Amino acid sequence: MPNRDLFYDRLSQAASQARRKRQRFAVFFLDLDGFKTVNDTYGHQVGDMTLKEASRRLQACTRDVDTVARLVVRIAMVFTKIQTCRW
Helix, strand or coil: CCCHHHHHHHHHHHHHHHHHHCCEEEEEEECCCCHHHHHHHHCHHHHHHHHHHHHHHHHHCCCCCCEEEEECCEEEEEEEEECCCCC
16 A cells, blocks of 8 residues: 555646646545544554555555555545546
8 A cells, every 4th residue: 555655746646647637636535433442442453454454445446546545544545537526
């Protein structure tokens, strides 16, 4: 899973590409509810396993051009080439 440095590199690339090609991109940060309790109760090893599993599941739902990365105790994603956004 990409680390913080690779995440920021991919974010910079996505912003540059979006600017050049007049495309959209999105950044998404995810905090896991109750993660601190899991980490404090079961230890950092179980906390790491929890973050890895959450990231694996998110990667399975994203495209190859997107990035899922772990930023300390948060998961961050960069989605590129966004066509439209409907709310």
